[in-house]
Amino acid sequence: RSSWLLLAPLLTPPVPVITAPPCSLCPEGAHRFQWIRNLVPEFGISSSHVKVLSSPVEFYELLKVQIKAAKQRVVMASLYLGTGLLEQELVDCLEETLERSLQAKSSPDLRVSILLDYTRGSRGRKNSRTMLIPLLQRFPDKVRVSLFHTPNLRGLLRLLIPERFNETIGLQHIKVYLFDDNVILSGANLSDLYFTNRQDRYVLLQDSPEIADFFTELVDAIGDVSLQLQQDDTVQMMEGMEHPYQGDKVAYCEIANQRVMKVINSARTRQELLHAKTFHSSHPGSSVLSQQGSQASEDLKPEPDTWIYPLIQMKPFGIQIDEVVTETLLTEAERDARIYLTTGYFNLTQAYMDLILGTRAEYRILLASPEVNGFFGAKGVAGAIPAAYVYIEHQFYNEVCYLQQQERVQLQEYSRAGWTFHAKGLWLYLAGSDLPCLTLIGSPNFGYRSVHRDLEAQVAIVTENKALQQQLHQEQEQLYLCSGVVSMSTFEQPNRYVKLWVKLVTPLIKNFF
Numbered sequence: 001r002s003s004w005l006l007l008a009p010l011l012t013p014p015v016p017v018i019t020a021p022p023c024s025l026c027p028e029g030a031h032r033f034q035w036i037r038n039l040v041p042e043f044g045i046s047s048s049h050v051k052v053l054s055s056p057v058e059f060y061e062l063l064k065v066q067i068k069a070a071k072q073r074v075v076m077a078s079l080y081l082g083t084g085l086l087e088q089e090l091v092d093c094l095e096e097t098l099e100r101s102l103q104a105k106s107s108p109d110l111r112v113s114i115l116l117d118y119t120r121g122s123r124g125r126k127n128s129r130t131m132l133i134p135l136l137q138r139f140p141d142k143v144r145v146s147l148f149h150t151p152n153l154r155g156l157l158r159l160l161i162p163e164r165f166n167e168t169i170g171l172q173h174i175k176v177y178l179f180d181d182n183v184i185l186s187g188a189n190l191s192d193l194y195f196t197n198r199q200d201r202y203v204l205l206q207d208s209p210e211i212a213d214f215f216t217e218l219v220d221a222i223g224d225v226s227l228q229l230q231q232d233d234t235v236q237m238m239e240g241m242e243h244p245y246q247g248d249k250v251a252y253c254e255i256a257n258q259r260v261m262k263v264i265n266s267a268r269t270r271q272e273l274l275h276a277k278t279f280h281s282s283h284p285g286s287s288v289l290s291q292q293g294s295q296a297s298e299d300l301k302p303e304p305d306t307w308i309y310p311l312i313q314m315k316p317f318g319i320q321i322d323e324v325v326t327e328t329l330l331t332e333a334e335r336d337a338r339i340y341l342t343t344g345y346f347n348l349t350q351a352y353m354d355l356i357l358g359t360r361a362e363y364r365i366l367l368a369s370p371e372v373n374g375f376f377g378a379k380g381v382a383g384a385i386p387a388a389y390v391y392i393e394h395q396f397y398n399e400v401c402y403l404q405q406q407e408r409v410q411l412q413e414y415s416r417a418g419w420t421f422h423a424k425g426l427w428l429y430l431a432g433s434d435l436p437c438l439t440l441i442g443s444p445n446f447g448y449r450s451v452h453r454d455l456e457a458q459v460a461i462v463t464e465n466k467a468l469q470q471q472l473h474q475e476q477e478q479l480y481l482c483s484g485v486v487s488m489s490t491f492e493q494p495n496r497y498v499k500l501w502v503k504l505v506t507p508l509i510k511n512f513f
Helices: 003-010 034-038 056-069 085-103 128-138 155-160 192-196 209-224 249-281 288-300 321-332 350-358 380-402 448-453 466-480 488-492 500-512
Strands: 043-045 050-053 073-077 111-117 143-148 176-179 182-186 202-205 227-229 306-314 338-343 362-368 409-414 425-429 438-442 456-463 483-485
Touching: 034 249, 034 306, 043 209, 050 056, 050 466, 056 085, 056 176, 056 182, 056 192, 056 202, 073 209, 085 128, 085 192, 111 128, 111 209, 128 143, 128 227, 143 209, 176 209, 182 209, 182 438, 209 249, 209 306, 249 306, 306 321, 321 350, 321 438, 321 456, 338 466, 350 380, 362 380, 362 466, 380 409, 380 488, 380 500, 425 466, 448 500, 456 466
Parallel strands: 073 111, 111 143, 338 362, 362 409
Antiparallel strands: 043 306, 050 202, 073 176, 143 227, 176 182, 182 202, 306 456, 338 425, 409 483, 425 438, 438 456
């Protein structure tokens, strides 16, 4: 009586949603990716405000420094908060900063908003909720903890599926950490592994108020349709809000869609107006007033050479912007362009696989070897998940070989003793260029879950600045240096043996991990 049988009611794939394609890549203008601003807000910034981090320790230390320096807001969205000593130190930093803001006349309005997943954050007796309750009790007017509960886990299904397995239905998977006007985008969660020896990616956007405002509003919007953690460890919805699993599912998803799309469209309108104002004021024939107004802002702000596009994917709410943009980037990548794509969990959607195998660009795909997979050595059924990933990888590699694409599409496995691998994203090198001009960084893994089940967010960073391109290139090289190229002999190694039952079960359950 395997626990997987409890998932049987969900094994039927959902009906696909047809989405109109965006316009194809713009060949003119400041850069060729401006078509993305037809879908989402475009934030132009100076490349000097972007810093690429490389290690978990660097990420953790930056979190603590930023929390301690915050004056107006701390907004953190993650899958969960761990329960170890390092996580407690983060909570202590929050408590100290809040305490200081109460005493200081300069920053009495500090607000802390934390968004986590309900099922993952509630796992076990000591969990994310119990870690944060002291903050709620001490600062009830300054701290908000929202726990997102997928609307797809309800009724009999919710009663039958045990803890841990209920996380397969859908999660809050966004990872954004912002402090006043500084924003960290990452795929890392707030857990000790991600602070020590679990390799991920991290980008800091400094002094970027418009981007910080956008992600604050996005987290607020999701928080509004989430369960609110109370001081006694109970949860309740905001007054008048549809309940995610007790209320009407269609009505709930519609409300959530409206809230999130309002954030995206409002920001897009604001940025378009700002862009138009800047454009007109920097060209002859514009009014004297607008020239005078822009002169002051130009003295303060350098001309942007880098553009940030937030890409949101929330299929349960009918929002699939990230999917559309990613598919378009893969479709439009020219011959001799190179795409370095990495994922901690190699389980690409059929659409992404078809595009990789059917288009002209060169691909270097970095994935976890079984030993650095986050599920390696896990107890019970979860312990077989690395073998399932090996099976999926082998099938894809066979397809590459069958199509004689081994030169154009290359798989590489990350391997590092004592570490696990969780990095995801891509770097795009245009034909003839030794440096990337675009990267995607955030929470999506390019798999079925990321596209269909979970709430995801990442950003496309487009830059013309050589120094920032060099930073991104070094980040890519550093990750790929710890890898070996996959060949047919890879799958003949003893540690790649996949049991028959895993082969039989994987096609049924691959949409859940």
